[in-house]
Amino acid sequence: MSQEHFDALIEADERIEPDDWMPDDYRNTLVRQIAQHAHSEIIGMQPEGEWITRAPSLRRKAILTAKVQDEAGHGLYLYGAAESLGTPRAELLDRLHAKTQKYSSIFNYPTPEWADVGAIGWLVDGAAIMNQVPLCRCSYGPYGRAMVRICKEESFHQRQGYQIMLSLSQGTPEQHAMAQRALDRWWWPSIMMFGPPDADSPNTGRSMAWGIKRFTNDELRQNFVDATVPQAELLGLTPPDDALVWNAERGHYDFGEPDWDEFARMVRGEGEIPDLRIGVRRAAHDDGDWVRAAAAAYADKQAARSAA
Amino acid sequence: MSTVFPQWEVFVRARRGLDHQHAGSVHAPDGETALRAARDLFTRRQEGVSLWVVPSTEIVASDPADVDALFGPAADKAYRFPTNYDLPPDVDHM
Amino acid sequence: MAADLFTHVLRQGDRALVLSHRLAQWITHAPTLEEDVALANISLDLLGQARHLFTYAGELEGEGHDEDHFAYWRDASEFRNPLLVEQPNGDFAVTIARQVFHDQAAVLYWESMSDSGDTTIAALAVRARNETAFHLQHSAGWLIRLGDGTDESRRRAQAAVDAMWPFTSELLGADDEGALRADGLIGESIESTWQVAVADILLEAGLERPTSIEQRTGGLHGAHSEHLEPLLHEMQGLARAHPGATW
Numbered sequence: 048m049s050q051e052h053f054d055a056l057i058e059a060d061e062r063i064e065p066d067d068w069m070p071d072d073y074r075n076t077l078v079r080q081i082a083q084h085a086h087s088e089i090i091g092m093q094p095e096g097e098w099i100t101r102a103p104s105l106r107r108k109a110i111l112t113a114k115v116q117d118e119a120g121h122g123l124y125l126y127g128a129a130e131s132l133g134t135p136r137a138e139l140l141d142r143l144h145a146k147t148q149k150y151s152s153i154f155n156y157p158t159p160e161w162a163d164v165g166a167i168g169w170l171v172d173g174a175a176i177m178n179q180v181p182l183c184r185c186s187y188g189p190y191g192r193a194m195v196r197i198c199k200e201e202s203f204h205q206r207q208g209y210q211i212m213l214s215l216s217q218g219t220p221e222q223h224a225m226a227q228r229a230l231d232r233w234w235w236p237s238i239m240m241f242g243p244p245d246a247d248s249p250n251t252g253r254s255m256a257w258g259i260k261r262f263t264n265d266e267l268r269q270n271f272v273d274a275t276v277p278q279a280e281l282l283g284l285t286p287p288d289d290a291l292v293w294n295a296e297r298g299h300y301d302f303g304e305p306d307w308d309e310f311a312r313m314v315r316g317e318g319e320i321p322d323l324r325i326g327v328r329r330a331a332h333d334d335g336d337w338v339r340a341a342a343a344a345y346a347d348k349q350a351a352r353s354a355a
Numbered sequence: 356m357s358t359v360f361p362q363w364e365v366f367v368r369a370r371r372g373l374d375h376q377h378a379g380s381v382h383a384p385d386g387e388t389a390l391r392a393a394r395d396l397f398t399r400r401q402e403g404v405s406l407w408v409v410p411s412t413e414i415v416a417s418d419p420a421d422v423d424a425l426f427g428p429a430a431d432k433a434y435r436f437p438t439n440y441d442l443p444p445d446v447d448h449m
Numbered sequence: 450m451a452a453d454l455f456t457h458v459l460r461q462g463d464r465a466l467v468l469s470h471r472l473a474q475w476i477t478h479a480p481t482l483e484e485d486v487a488l489a490n491i492s493l494d495l496l497g498q499a500r501h502l503f504t505y506a507g508e509l510e511g512e513g514h515d516e517d518h519f520a521y522w523r524d525a526s527e528f529r530n531p532l533l534v535e536q537p538n539g540d541f542a543v544t545i546a547r548q549v550f551h552d553q554a555a556v557l558y559w560e561s562m563s564d565s566g567d568t569t570i571a572a573l574a575v576r577a578r579n580e581t582a583f584h585l586q587h588s589a590g591w592l593i594r595l596g597d598g599t600d601e602s603r604r605r606a607q608a609a610v611d612a613m614w615p616f617t618s619e620l621l622g623a624d625d626e627g628a629l630r631a632d633g634l635i636g637e638s639i640e641s642t643w644q645v646a647v648a649d650i651l652l653e654a655g656l657e658r659p660t661s662i663e664q665r666t667g668g669l670h671g672a673h674s675e676h677l678e679p680l681l682h683e684m685q686g687l688a689r690a691h692p693g694a695t696w
Contacts, residue, residue: 064419066416066418066419067419068419089477089482092477092485093477096476096477099473099476100470100473100474100683100684101683101684101686101687102687103521103687103688103691103694103696104517104521104688104696105466105496105499105500105516105517105520106500106696107696108473108496109493109496109497109500112473112489112492112493112496113493115476115477115489116399116476116485116486116489116490116493117399119476119482119485119486119489120396120399120486122482123379123381123396123482123483123486124379126482127379127380130362130380135359136382137357137359161687161696193379196379200400211696214695214696215696218695218696219691219693219694221691221694222691222694327477327478328477330478331477331478331479331480334478334480334540334541335479335480335481335484335541336357336358336480337599337601337602337605338480338481338541338595338602339357339358339360339384339480339481340358340598340599340601340602341594341595341598341599341601341602342358342360342384342385342388342594342598343358343384343598344598344599344602345384345593345594345597345598346384346385348597349385360481381483382481382483383483384594387590388590388594391487391586391587391590392483392486392487394583395483395486395487395490396483396486399490
């Protein structure tokens with residue numbers, strides 16, 4: 048197996064499987080991307096998870112629990128895909144806890160109100176799905192398969208979020224105002240979830256050549272805006288962008304320039320929330336040490352007993 | 356010292372009459388715990404009626420480098436397929 | 450005063466809801482990611498049971514109250530859950546000990562209710578029994594691993610069993626439901642079966658069964674520990690800030 052064989056597989060749009068020879072850069076890019084994706088799923092449980100115990104109806108509580116549970120599951124699917132490239136989950140978690148690997152900075156925004164749960168489902172999950180659907184065809188087999196499972200399960204996440212926004216926007220004036228505040232908070236961060244503009248995204252070309260990425264950041268961003276603006280109109284809510292206007296000539300919405308300086312600050316992990324998020328993760332892991340040690344000790348004893 | 360659980364491959368039978376199919380993996384200290392984790396992870400939406408878990412280290416896999424030696428020779432054995440046999444139209448449904 | 454079926458159903462609904470809330474508090478804090486999923490799953494099952502029970506309680510009461518009324522618009526003194534389920538999560542061992550005692554009682558309770566003369570509860574019992582049977586596998590499996598794991602886990606597990614034991618008698622039935630039993634609406638007492646089953650689990654875990662610890666009761670009659678009030682404050686705060694709103 049060789050570069051030549053690998054190139055031929057990529058050229059033929061075939062999948063690369065775990066035991067195949069692959070260039071180190073391809074492997075490292077994938078480990079980094081899949082791990083970041085997995086970390087995002089499990090860190091993303093926190094801002095929404097905080098609302099499970101406070102959800103305003105039992106129906107919403109059940110839906111949110113199922114959603115946050117899915118996110119843990121999706122993290123596990125993705126860690127599994129990353130592990131198939133030779134890096135154990137424990138090591139990836141260590142890197143997350145040591146902050147040497149990132150998670151999506153979208154989860155470093157606060158969720159002070161219930162409507163944020165709706166906005167996250169509608170906008171953040173909506174943007175995530177747009178990013179993820181093409182990944183189902185990722186050239187790396189285990190990643191693509193994990194994404195197929197994830198996309199299938201996530202289709203309810205965006206719908207439940209939009210439904211929350213719908214109930215709020217059609218509810219009392221206080222609820223409607225709460226929904227608008229959430230849209231104001233999450234609009235730009237969602238737009239920036241597609242990453243920097245293509246011109247400033249040096250790795251896009253290579254990732255597309257390798258079949259890891261299928262669309263550019265700006266293509267996906269435009270798709271997202273085009274899909275989302277009519278949804279906001281239906282809610283009777285207004286995205287916080289004065290430059291937002293339908294461009295009949297292009298057949299797309301024109302929209303304003305996000306605050307890329309803020310994006311850079313978020314990616315660098317500025318502010319107090321990153322420490323909070325990692326702190327929760329690390330504490331869960333450290334507090335669980337004795338539990339995992341107990342289970343391992345029991346398994347060893349059982350193995351010894353059955354061998355005796 | 357942090358404990359690391361072994362990895363288990365999970366196979367799910369979607370419904371009676373079908374084979375178990377590989378679904379993914381979990382980490383667990385033992386088979387019983389692995390089964391419970393697999394149940395929670397891979398059958399939350401009625402995806403299965405039966406589960407297998409197998410220690411990942413117990414899988415013996417063919418080497419991709421052997422792909423031609425292992426699977427290439429099957430390529431020119433057309434006589435294994437029914438389409439290889441031309442028969443008169445009257446009996447061609449055979 | 451003898452409890453009526455409405456009170457009985459409310460007691461079960463409150464038990465399921467409060468324990469569901471406690472387990473939901475574990476999500477993102479569990480010892481493994483697999484366990485985050487497991488605890489969320491059990492929490493969700495219990496929440497589902499609570500919703501069915503509250504809906505039925507509303508029918509029995511006949512005042513047009515829905516499931517959310519019972520969850521969000523009653524104060525602590527109106528809740529009828531056993532004290533055990535409102536006890537704080539503590540470490541993982543406390544949560545597991547609490548869960549074993551609860552799950553074993555729940556399995557036996559739902560088994561006994563599948564013959565209830567009340568067809569609504571009997572139908573619910575079939576599903577709930579399956580759910581709780583899996584919960585018990587999970588909790589008993591963990592208690593055995595903690596009890597028979599390391600020195601530290603054994604110490605913690607024993608401390609947890611001792612700490613939760615005083616809240617167990619209330620799980621095994623109320624003192625004012627004799628008439629319901631006589632009418633065939635609720636099943637036979639589960640107490641002796643529970644004692645034997647729990648003793649078996651503790652034995653396999655290598656843990657001591659507490660004997661002479663005084664039992665604490667009162668939850669079934671609305672006399673709660675100091676822990677329920679803050680729990681309800683967290684659960685009800687948002688809903689109560691918007692009376693009449695739909696979500």
